[in-house]
Amino acid sequence: MPVIKASGVSIRYITGDFKDIGLKEYITRKLTKNFVVHEFWANKNITFELEKGDMLGIVGSNGAGKSTLLKAISGIMVPTKGRIQVQGNIAALLELTSGFDGDLTVRENTYLRGALLGYTRKFMDEKYPEIIDFAELHDFQDRPFKQLSSGMKSRLAFSIACLVNPDILILDEVLSVGDGAFREKSGRRMKEILANGVTGILVSHSLSQVRELCNKVLWLDKGEQIAFGETQEVCDRYEAFLATKGK
Amino acid sequence: MFKNILLRLKQHQFLFEELVKRDFKQKYKRTVLGMGWSILSPLMQLLVMRIVFTTFFGRSTPFYTTYLFAGNLLFNFFRESTVGGMSSLMSNHHIFTKINVPKYIFLLSKNVSSIINFGLNLVIFFIFAAIDGVPFTWKFITLLYPIVYLVLFNIGIGLILSALYIFFRDIQYLYDILTMLLMYMSAIFYTVDSYPANIQNLFYINPVYCAIKYFRSVVIDGVIPAWWLHLVMIGFAALALLIGGVMYKKKNHDFLYYV
Numbered sequence: 001m002p003v004i005k006a007s008g009v010s011i012r013y014i015t016g017d018f019k020d021i022g023l024k025e026y027i028t029r030k031l032t033k034n035f036v037v038h039e040f041w042a043n044k045n046i047t048f049e050l051e052k053g054d055m056l057g058i059v060g061s062n063g064a065g066k067s068t069l070l071k072a073i074s075g076i077m078v079p080t081k082g083r084i085q086v087q088g089n090i091a092a093l094l095e096l097t098s099g100f101d102g103d104l105t106v107r108e109n110t111y112l113r114g115a116l117l118g119y120t121r122k123f124m125d126e127k128y129p130e131i132i133d134f135a136e137l138h139d140f141q142d143r144p145f146k147q148l149s150s151g152m153k154s155r156l157a158f159s160i161a162c163l164v165n166p167d168i169l170i171l172d173e174v175l176s177v178g179d180g181a182f183r184e185k186s187g188r189r190m191k192e193i194l195a196n197g198v199t200g201i202l203v204s205h206s207l208s209q210v211r212e213l214c215n216k217v218l219w220l221d222k223g224e225q226i227a228f229g230e231t232q233e234v235c236d237r238y239e240a241f242l243a244t245k246g247k
Numbered sequence: 248m249f250k251n252i253l254l255r256l257k258q259h260q261f262l263f264e265e266l267v268k269r270d271f272k273q274k275y276k277r278t279v280l281g282m283g284w285s286i287l288s289p290l291m292q293l294l295v296m297r298i299v300f301t302t303f304f305g306r307s308t309p310f311y312t313t314y315l316f317a318g319n320l321l322f323n324f325f326r327e328s329t330v331g332g333m334s335s336l337m338s339n340h341h342i343f344t345k346i347n348v349p350k351y352i353f354l355l356s357k358n359v360s361s362i363i364n365f366g367l368n369l370v371i372f373f374i375f376a377a378i379d380g381v382p383f384t385w386k387f388i389t390l391l392y393p394i395v396y397l398v399l400f401n402i403g404i405g406l407i408l409s410a411l412y413i414f415f416r417d418i419q420y421l422y423d424i425l426t427m428l429l430m431y432m433s434a435i436f437y438t439v440d441s442y443p444a445n446i447q448n449l450f451y452i453n454p455v456y457c458a459i460k461y462f463r464s465v466v467i468d469g470v471i472p473a474w475w476l477h478l479v480m481i482g483f484a485a486l487a488l489l490i491g492g493v494m495y496k497k498k499n500h501d502f503l504y505y506v
Contacts, residue, residue, distance in 0.1 A: 014504055026415065118262075119261070
């Protein structure tokens with residue numbers, strides 16, 4: 001049984017005048033028929049299946065609809081058409097440091113983030129030392145979060161999401177955090193997690209990373225699904241595509 | 248539906264607790280008195296009103312301090328809870344656009360801190376009432392009714408306001424005006440006795456006045472209000488919760504386009 005199954009998923013995204021306008025503007029534009037809403041399909045008819053233990057890499061240029069697809073998988077958005085079925089709990093790592101509160105301490109933020117990811121207090125009590133260990137933030141536990149450097153912040157976020165064991169792990173451009181040593185450590189950790197049968201989704205602009213970690217690749221371009229398949233094949237095609245585009 | 252919400256809340260209990268803690272810390276960060284302010288500012292307000300209005304209404308109104316305090320206590324609870332609730336969804340947009348959590352949880356956690364504030368002020372209210380010489384009776388237990396009513400009503404209004412606030416930021420200014428009007432319509436410092444009976448009844452279209460009236464009736468007059476006031480209050484709370492709940496349900500997946 002597939003852990004994640006997307007069948008014919010299309011997502012319509014709306015932007016336009018309705019943002020950042022006040023009530024008066026809204027009414028006058030409605031009355032003068034000047035009210036413009038742009039609709040565009042951020043994802044068009046995307047179909048794929050992931051089995052337990054699969055690691056999917058999503059590649060594509062900016063604006064290809066990668067983040068929108070992740071949002072649909074984690075249940076934040078609903079597909080306009082099609083269906084996404086997900087079995088198990090998801091730890092999403094969408095934009096690492098968002099959702100932290102600058103005035104709370106590192107410890108408080110760790111618990112808050114754990115709670116947001118759906119873990120229990122008991123579980124967090126157990127895992128907390130391990131998380132701090134991994135993030136190498138021993139001396140900063142009671143410091144306000146805003147005093148950390150951005151590298152430290154990302155390290156903490158990565159550690160929280162990885163040291164706990166979700167069924168499905170979603171990583172959006174996160175493996176490039178921290179310095180070289182930490183990056184190596186987190187790469188190792190990712191492989192360990194994957195060896196344990198976690199299903200993962202990785203969005204990355206680094207093709208070498210995708211080749212190294214993923215066994216399946218989904219290539220999106222302007223919302224369209226160009227290819228879905230084995231890493232080797234899709235990555236080669238994508239690389240060839242990038243080479244022609246670069247010229 | 249209500250059972251469903253409770254079930255989901257239980258599932259998100261840990262998150263709820265952490266959010267309550269966060270809201271509390273955010274509220275009092277970098278203040279010397281911390282929670283002391285939540286007690287001090289209503290007391291100052293009471294003091295000023297007591298001095299200013301005693302000449303006009305104080306002489307003819309028995310237990311005027313208690314009368315004033317009851318009005319202030321409930322109205323401040325309503326205002327704090329709904330004004331705080333209005334921005335609760337917006338200020339957490341970086342969370343709900345990234346992580347799938349029930350969105351009303353932000354409003355509920357925000358309401359907890361205003362309920363705690365209200366509880367503190369309620370204790371002080373009883374102390375003042377005792378000093379004022381109000382006789383305490385078993386009937387005070389019925390005060391739970393308007394309290395629960397106001398908690399539910401505040402949540403309902405908070406749901407409506409926080410949803411609207413995502414779409415139109417103008418709401419905060421409109422709501423300022425509305426609460427001001429509502430305050431003058433709540434007979435906080437004056438009495439409605441001088442109006443003819445049918446005008447007096449018009450005051451009951453103000454949901455906050457219903458709670459204030461209930462409080463004064465029990466505390467000052469020692470009388471439990473008539474059954475129809477209970478019904479009116481149930482109606483107000485149910486209506487607010489229903490409208491707010493429907494708005495959240497319908498717009499659940501639309502909020503993220505507007506932040």
